[in-house]
Amino acid sequence: MKNPSAFTGYEMLAIQMLFSGAAAGFIYPSFLIRSTEGAYWIPIAVWTAGALLSSWLYSRMLARLEGRKLVSAIRSSVGLVWTSVLFLPVILFLIGALIVMLRAYSEIITMTMLPTTPISFLNGMLLSSAALALAGIMPIIRAARVFFLMASLFTLALLIIGFSDVNWTLGTPWFRTNGDFLLDNRFYAGSFLWMGFAITSLIGPYTMQSARGAWRSYALALICALPMIAGYVYLPVLTFGRDLSQRLTFPFVTKMDTIYHYWIIFDNLTAIFVSVTMLYVLLIMALKLHALGDTVKTLMPKAKNGFIYLGLFIVVYAAATFLPSWRELEHVIILTVGIRLYIMFIFPLLGMAALIVAQRRGGKGRES
Amino acid sequence: MSDILASFYRLSENPDTLSLFDQLSEAFADSADYTTALIGKTDATEYHLCFIKSLCSSQKLDYLLGTNIEGDMSAQLERYYGTDLVEGNSKSCEQAICNGYAVICKRTSSTGLMLNISESRQRSIVSPITENVLQGPMNAFNESLDVNTALIRQQIRSSKLKLWETFIGTESITRVAVFSYSGAIDPDLLSKLKERLKKVQTAGVQDSGQLLRLLTTKNWMNLFPVSVSTERPDRVSADLLAGKAIIMVDGTPFALIVPTVYTDFWHSPEDKYINPYVTYFLLTLRFLAMFINLFLPAMYVALTSVNIDVNRLEISLAAAASREGVPYPVYVETLLMLIVIDFITEAGLRLPKSISSTVTMVGGVVLGQAIIQANIVSNLLVIIVAATAITNFIVIDYQMGLVQRILKYFMVMGATIAGVLGIVFCFACLIFYLSCLESFGAPYLTSLWSKKRRS
Numbered sequence: 173m174k175n176p177s178a179f180t181g182y183e184m185l186a187i188q189m190l191f192s193g194a195a196a197g198f199i200y201p202s203f204l205i206r207s208t209e210g211a212y213w214i215p216i217a218v219w220t221a222g223a224l225l226s227s228w229l230y231s232r233m234l235a236r237l238e239g240r241k242l243v244s245a246i247r248s249s250v251g252l253v254w255t256s257v258l259f260l261p262v263i264l265f266l267i268g269a270l271i272v273m274l275r276a277y278s279e280i281i282t283m284t285m286l287p288t289t290p291i292s293f294l295n296g297m298l299l300s301s302a303a304l305a306l307a308g309i310m311p312i313i314r315a316a317r318v319f320f321l322m323a324s325l326f327t328l329a330l331l332i333i334g335f336s337d338v339n340w341t342l343g344t345p346w347f348r349t350n351g352d353f354l355l356d357n358r359f360y361a362g363s364f365l366w367m368g369f370a371i372t373s374l375i376g377p378y379t380m381q382s383a384r385g386a387w388r389s390y391a392l393a394l395i396c397a398l399p400m401i402a403g404y405v406y407l408p409v410l411t412f413g414r415d416l417s418q419r420l421t422f423p424f425v426t427k428m429d430t431i432y433h434y435w436i437i438f439d440n441l442t443a444i445f446v447s448v449t450m451l452y453v454l455l456i457m458a459l460k461l462h463a464l465g466d467t468v469k470t471l472m473p474k475a476k477n478g479f480i481y482l483g484l485f486i487v488v489y490a491a492a493t494f495l496p497s498w499r500e501l502e503h504v505i506i507l508t509v510g511i512r513l514y515i516m517f518i519f520p521l522l523g524m525a526a527l528i529v530a531q532r533r534g535g536k537g538r539e540s
Numbered sequence: 541m542s543d544i545l546a547s548f549y550r551l552s553e554n555p556d557t558l559s560l561f562d563q564l565s566e567a568f569a570d571s572a573d574y575t576t577a578l579i580g581k582t583d584a585t586e587y588h589l590c591f592i593k594s595l596c597s598s599q600k601l602d603y604l605l606g607t608n609i610e611g612d613m614s615a616q617l618e619r620y621y622g623t624d625l626v627e628g629n630s631k632s633c634e635q636a637i638c639n640g641y642a643v644i645c646k647r648t649s650s651t652g653l654m655l656n657i658s659e660s661r662q663r664s665i666v667s668p669i670t671e672n673v674l675q676g677p678m679n680a681f682n683e684s685l686d687v688n689t690a691l692i693r694q695q696i697r698s699s700k701l702k703l704w705e706t707f708i709g710t711e712s713i714t715r716v717a718v719f720s721y722s723g724a725i726d727p728d729l730l731s732k733l734k735e736r737l738k739k740v741q742t743a744g745v746q747d748s749g750q751l752l753r754l755l756t757t758k759n760w761m762n763l764f765p766v767s768v769s770t771e772r773p774d775r776v777s778a779d780l781l782a783g784k785a786i787i788m789v790d791g792t793p794f795a796l797i798v799p800t801v802y803t804d805f806w807h808s809p810e811d812k813y814i815n816p817y818v819t820y821f822l823l824t825l826r827f828l829a830m831f832i833n834l835f836l837p838a839m840y841v842a843l844t845s846v847n848i849d850v851n852r853l854e855i856s857l858a859a860a861a862s863r864e865g866v867p868y869p870v871y872v873e874t875l876l877m878l879i880v881i882d883f884i885t886e887a888g889l890r891l892p893k894s895i896s897s898t899v900t901m902v903g904g905v906v907l908g909q910a911i912i913q914a915n916i917v918s919n920l921l922v923i924i925v926a927a928t929a930i931t932n933f934i935v936i937d938y939q940m941g942l943v944q945r946i947l948k949y950f951m952v953m954g955a956t957i958a959g960v961l962g963i964v965f966c967f968a969c970l971i972f973y974l975s976c977l978e979s980f981g982a983p984y985l986t987s988l989w990s991k992k993r994r995s
Contacts, residue, residue, distance in 0.1 A: 285847060285961060297965060304972045314975035314985040319968075443850040447964040454968045 179376065181389045183313050186320035187459065188393030191368035193323060194273065194452035196401045197445070198280050199505065200365050201423045204405050205414070207359040210349030212405050215359055220394060222516070223366035227390050229520035230373045234383035236527040241377050243470040246523055249530030256471055258522060262374070265515050266464040267488060268508050269364060270457060274298055275492040275501055277453045284425060284442050292493045301454050302485040305461035306477060309375055312458050319451045326448040330441065331403040334424075336431055338410035360509040361502075363516065365401070368393070370515050374463040421498065461485075547625055548587065551649040560645045560652045563630045564590050564637065574637075579644065586647040590633075595640035597659035625653045635713070660684050665691070668771050670938055673810040680771040685715050685790035688773075692719060692786075695777035706737055708751065708789075712744030715790035716751065719776070724783040729981060733785055733798065747792045763946070765939040766979040768797040768804050775809040785980075799982035802974060805937040806830075829934035832927060833944050837874050838951035838963045840924050845870040846959030862918035871956040873917040877925045878952070880907065882945060885929065 179187065208215055237245045247255040278294040286294070304312055353359040369390045378386070408423030411430060417423045428441040438444060465480050472480075495501055553559075558566075561576070568574035573594040580587035628636060633643045633652045640658025645651070665687070668680035681688045693701065700722040708716045716737060720730050740754045752767050770776060771793045776786050779797045787796040797804070806826050811819045843851045844859045851859075866873060884903035888896040904926070912919045928948065935941035947970070954966030977984035 281961060286958060289958065300965070300969050300972055304975070307972075307976045310983065311972065311975040314983055315971050318971050318975070318985065437852065438850055439852050440847075440850040443847055443960050447960055450961060450964045451968055454965075454972075458972075 179313065179372065179382075179386060179389070181385055183316065184372065184386050184389035185393045185396070186316045187313070187372060188368045188390050189324060189397055190316055190320055190452050191371070191456050191459075192365065192393070192397035192400060193327060193449070194456040195365045196397070196404050197424060197449050197452075198422050199272075199276050199502075200362050200401070201404045201408065202418075202421060203358040203362045203505075205409060205417050205423060207356040207362070208349065208353035209414075210352065211345055211347055212409065213402060214349045215353045215362075216398070216401060216405070218353075219362065219366050220398065222363075223369070223394060224391060226366070226516040226520070227369035227387055229517065229524070230369050231383045231387035233520045233524040233527065234373055234378040234386070235380040236524065236531065237378045237383070239377050239379050241466070241470070242374055242523065243467050246526050247470060250526045252471065254526070258519070258526070259467055259471065261511050261514055262519065263464065263467060265508070265511050266371070266460055266467075267484075267491075268504065268511070269367075270298075270460050270464070270488045271491045271495070272364070272501060272505055273453060273457060273460075274488060275495050276498075277449065278492070279498050279501070280422060280425065280446060280449075283422070284446055295489055295492050297450075297454065298457060298485060298489055298492075301457035302461055302481050304455075304458040305465055306481045309462060312455070312462060315458075316455055319455050323448050323451045326444065327400060330428065330445055330448070331400065331407070333431055333433070333436070333441065334403060334407040334427060336433065338407065340410060342413045343406060343410050357506050357509060360513070361506045363509060363512045364505065367512060367516060370519075371460060371463050373520075374467055375459070461488075547627065547653055548644070548646075551627070551646050551653070552651050553646070553648050554650040555648075557650055559648045560630050560633060560643075560650055561588050561590070561647055564634060564643065564645075564652075567630075567634050568592070568637070585649075587644060588647065589642050589644050590637060590652075591642035591657070592637055592640070595638075595659070596642060596657045625655060627651050628654050638713075660686070662687065671770060671772050671775070671809060673808065673813075676810055676813045677772070677774045679773060681773065681788075681793040681795060683791050683793055685717055685788055688788055688793070688795070689717065689719075691773040692776055692780075695773050696721065696780060701780065704734060706734075708737065708740050709742055709744040712746075714745045716745070717788045717790075719780060719786040719788065721780040721783070724781060725785060726783065729799065730785060733787075733980065737787075745789055748787060748789045748794045748796045751787065751789055752796055762977070764802075764943055764974070764977060764984065765805070765937070766798075766800060766977070766984070768800045768937060769794045769939065770797060770809075771795070772809050778809075778812065799978075799980040800984075801979065801982060801986060802984050805935075805940040808936050826934055826936065829931035830944065833931040833935075834948055834951055834967075835963060836924050836928050836931075837878055837948055838955035838966075839960075840921060841871050841874050841952055842955040842959040842963055846955065846962075850960060859918070859920055862920040865915040866918055867915070871952065873921055874925075874952055875949070877911075877917050877921055878928070878948065880911075881925050881929045885932075885945075 204212060204215060234242065240248075243255065243259065246258065250258070274295055274297075275291070278291050278297075281294055282289065282291060304315065369387070372386065372390075404424045408417045408420065408427040411427050412420070412423070420426050425442055425445065428445045431441050432439070461481065461484055464484055465477070468480050468484070469475065469477065495504070565576065571592065573592050575591055575593045577589045578586055579589045628643075629651055633645070633654060636654040637643055640656075640660075642655045642657050643652040644655065645653070662684040663682045665679050665682055667678045671680075679691065681691060689703065698721075702720050702722050704718045704720075706716050706718075707713050718730070718733060718737065736755050740751070742754055745751050745754070749769060752765075752769075756762055756766055767787075768779075776795050776797065780786060784800075785798050787798065806823065808822070811822070840859075843856070844863065848856050863870070868876070880903075884900060884907075887899045887903070891899060908922050908926075911917050912922060932941055932944055935944055950970075951963055951966050954962035956962070958965065971985075974985045975983075
């Protein structure tokens, strides 16, 4: 599409739900379960509030774009150099997020379904996402609509089945917390789950109306995703208890492994969960790659699209392949907390400031 | 009649160039069915009638030539009744003869009069062959564009039904018509379609499918059909009212409906004529068949060779027991059986009906039984392949059915490499591919439902 339009409400909802599905299922639960001894829903609620605040800041920034794309609007406001400085953390964050998502998913496949398949081969799945990213935002949106319909049905079914063999007393304390999670870096490491709006903000032009609509859709998606996120966290805890869950690398995957019902056709629900997650992951990687490619293209207008995406593919693939182990991956996630918090809260303020300054300059210019 | 005679005498002569009669005789020199007849003679010149007898109406010719050629000319010409006479030069006369006209010219004139005595050879209107329904209109298009136009106009008796015509093919000069319903169609789509048709460069067009290939750019990208091909006037008229354009080619009974989205290929014309709940049930059945056709052989490969633990233990044991004695890997036996069943399908389609049933019987029952007894494949696989073949025939559109037949091999390849995850990956790639496709500006993977509702 030559002139990509901003997402419609349903499309935003679908993409944000897919984002939650891609990020919440395998890394997030272990971080959250290990971050607190109190009630788990409280850190989730805190992050939900944080995500709403962050997305609101973004929507205020996007409302000033007047039908332009974020990167090009800021570039025309403060020039190429300052735009590059402002967006360098964004680019690093997106590359990091892609590396983490790809490697984490490859690891989960190795640990559950294909133990003898090399990581370097599994990481090759990025190729399909890169091809979709290169095709443009409209193909991504169309694919997202299909994946959302299919994956959400399977996820809902898995969550409902996940309620078998739960012991509600294992979830205690239900209401008590001493705020210990606020001092735990794993609580902040889970911030990647709440950054869906930041990524979609980089794609497509926005107006005041579409920015408001996007924020509303994001808020709705967040509310719809909360039961899923809570399910991923609570179902393993209600099955294995707190202590055992804290020792598990993938609590929800292990939970899926324990389910057995005579009436279920498949014996191994983990395979179903991992397969459904693949739909989420492939699409969200395509979205992130597109956001990244679009940003780089605006900063380097002379670069050819094909070469940009090829370069990004090579960088992400190589980095994800050469990460030595799962533990290193966890360290990377914890080390990049600062950059994610910057993207969530500081970047929209700086972007807004840049746009306001440019607007005032423009106003003065017109007056004089 | 006096006008005709007056036209005769006005035919221009150019002594510097070859006469029209000679030019036509030269142009049709090696055509055995090209006929010239002397129809009149005066002191000054002779009058000739030139035509291709295989394209002309014998009845009209009889009226024209039945009398004695030595007789009175006016008496002969009284027998002609048809469209107005048009005077034309050698080029237009040559083309007119190719279209079934007769040309009357003086022996020395450089122009001639064209008489429309053409008679089109066509089938009568019969029931559809590829789109059978149990309830609904039973007539189908034939090879005549005029008849097809009439069939459409009988379905939509409105002045809003518009028809635009052009000729395609430098040699075949085939009539191509674009139908649209004013007010429902997107004018932008219509103008772009006309532009694309004008740009088509080819020697000849024999079928609408061939025209579609010429119309679509990036043919290497298009595995899926980007237009529904139909021979039913009721389907065409319904789609016209829904805002689509119809392309018809003279000489073929198949109309192209554009733009087309993926879900259009799964709707039968009958769906609108029966109870909506039954329609939903049938649609579900078709999509279920599509998924079974795509995934069943691949799942067999994945669950019996890569992800053995995913399936129920009892089924895995049964599958292992049925494969006892089979010397080949699972993917080899699966591919072998899929290819054999495609051979049988293809043989059944190409042979006459009386023989094809025998081939199906021999292929399906005898070969299936023998192949199990020879321990080449497991009996579980025979069930799977049979189910796959049956579900393939549930696909409404013939072209989409062919694509489905190819795609199942793609899924089997994915399953061979990475089991269930390979299947999911291939499916995701398929969705990505479909999401990139467009049919005449309409995204292939979106429903036109919202647009219809708005209208």
